[in-house]
Amino acid sequence: MAPRTxxxxxxxxxxxxPHGIFNGMVVFLVPMAIxxxxxxxxxxxxxxxxxxxxxxxSKRTTHxxxxxxxxxxxVNRDYLKRFKGKLLLYEWLENCLQSGKRLSEExxxxxxxxxxxxxxxxxxxxxxxxxxxxxxxxxxCFDHKRIKVSCEDPKPVGTVGNVDNQRSTDKRDxxxxxxxxxxxxxLYSPPDLNRNITEIFGKLIDIYRALGEERRSFSYYKAxxxxxxxxxxxxxxxxxxxxxTIGKSMQDHINEIVTTGKLSKLEHFEKDxxxxxxxxxxxxWGIGPATALKLYEKxxxxxxxxxxxDSLTNSxxxxxxxxxxxxxxxxxxxxxxxxxLLQKVGEEVxxxxxDSGVDTYFGLCTYPGQxxxxxxxxxxxxxxxxxxxxxxxxxxxxxxxxxxxxxxxxGYRLDDTGLYLAAQSSGGKRGLKSSTSVSCTTEKEVFEVxxxxxxxxxxxxx
DNA sequence: GCCG
DNA sequence: CGATACG
DNA sequence: CGGCCGATATCG
Numbered sequence: 001m002a003p004r005t006x007x008x009x010x011x012x013x014x015x016x017x018p019h020g021i022f023n024g025m026v027v028f029l030v031p032m033a034i035x036x037x038x039x040x041x042x043x044x045x046x047x048x049x050x051x052x053x054x055x056x057x058s059k060r061t062t063h064x065x066x067x068x069x070x071x072x073x074x075v076n077r078d079y080l081k082r083f084k085g086k087l088l089l090y091e092w093l094e095n096c097l098q099s100g101k102r103l104s105e106e107x108x109x110x111x112x113x114x115x116x117x118x119x120x121x122x123x124x125x126x127x128x129x130x131x132x133x134x135x136x137x138x139x140x141c142f143d144h145k146r147i148k149v150s151c152e153d154p155k156p157v158g159t160v161g162n163v164d165n166q167r168s169t170d171k172r173d174x175x176x177x178x179x180x181x182x183x184x185x186x187l188y189s190p191p192d193l194n195r196n197i198t199e200i201f202g203k204l205i206d207i208y209r210a211l212g213e214e215r216r217s218f219s220y221y222k223a224x225x226x227x228x229x230x231x232x233x234x235x236x237x238x239x240x241x242x243x244x245t246i247g248k249s250m251q252d253h254i255n256e257i258v259t260t261g262k263l264s265k266l267e268h269f270e271k272d273x274x275x276x277x278x279x280x281x282x283x284x285w286g287i288g289p290a291t292a293l294k295l296y297e298k299x300x301x302x303x304x305x306x307x308x309x310d311s312l313t314n315s316x317x318x319x320x321x322x323x324x325x326x327x328x329x330x331x332x333x334x335x336x337x338x339x340x341l342l343q344k345v346g347e348e349v350x351x352x353x354x355d356s357g358v359d360t361y362f363g364l365c366t367y368p369g370q371x372x373x374x375x376x377x378x379x380x381x382x383x384x385x386x387x388x389x390x391x392x393x394x395x396x397x398x399x400x401x402x403x404x405x406x407x408x409x410x411g412y413r414l415d416d417t418g419l420y421l422a423a424q425s426s427g428g429k430r431g432l433k434s435s436t437s438v439s440c441t442t443e444k445e446v447f448e449v450x451x452x453x454x455x456x457x458x459x460x461x462x
Numbered sequence: 463g464c465c466g
Numbered sequence: 467c468g469a470t471a472c473g
Numbered sequence: 474c475g476g477c478c479g480a481t482a483t484c485g
Binding site for chain 1: 469470471472473
Binding site: 215218221 | 476483485
């Protein structure tokens, strides 16, 4: 069994903003020539942002959306004749969502053909195409257009379980420095057009956490990916009003940032010596608010002071030692390579003798708000390997060396990637529970079972 | 911090 | 175990 | 107002 399976995150009921940019609209969507999935997304967005979506055209309908004029044949003629609202191309919707604004409808108006109902020439002119020669038929034109405009709907569900592909462990893969994520904004490369905001929010995460305000910190933590994935640069608060996780306060902050370029609240924090110090301490892997405060009150004021403190745990010591390295992001393609390697290593180390086994948790986290983050971590435990998101780290050098050795024997160089393999094994309830009745209750036992020489913590050179 |  | 921490 | 992530992972 996997030590952990992906959490199937239930779709949080998205908040509905009756004053969103689509407010007042009563909409009918012509499903023809549209992928059901896209339709579903649009419907959801419309609802979310103040529109009403009907299953049929009625008197109250204000807007009908269609992919093209032929699609309108699906709509009852009589309804269409009486219809006084606007007939629009779906493109309008897409562009509104992309820009976050309610755009002018005029360029997107689709005329209904009262009679004859053949392909309308005017329509083609309303929406002009960059390469008309490529347009064999109207439908082709729309498809063409749609492909260029639309971004694939990224379904950020992490792949879970054993790797099913990518068996090759050639160096070729490692050296393959292709930037696979430059062009298409997707899950793996969010547009990130609002770094001015997310950067500041990121600092607030650390600050509030260091101050012990975990809840508040977590709010910013959740807000960042929401902002990160926006396909447009925020220029006004209005573009952000409807977003989940962005409430009054964050809106104010965003407003201040986009208008003044800074956030006085952050600057205030950064002027405070104590806040600055404990925030710094809190950035050390393994040091949280409680410890940070304790260290501060002990009189420590910088990282060098900490190095001489003997109260640090093993993890914290490593966190300190690799203060910068451990924050580095590992490119996805490298992580993928590592995973393959680690999987093999794990199999060798454990020889398939456990029921927790060597599983990989690979892909993007499905934790709330985290699914769009552009990062991947690797965590390696004695019995399991997690490819997880941001960093790989270790607390134990024995396994570290062993893995590194194996890695290098296969032509990988782990040093460059800042890969620190974890081996903070814990015994107890998380010991090896195995169908083959290998059971350990202490860390030492685990090591013995794994065939590692046991070293007391103080004997482990780091 | 946000949300219900 | 509770406390603490991470992403 | 009160509750709020993780079938969290680890440490002492």
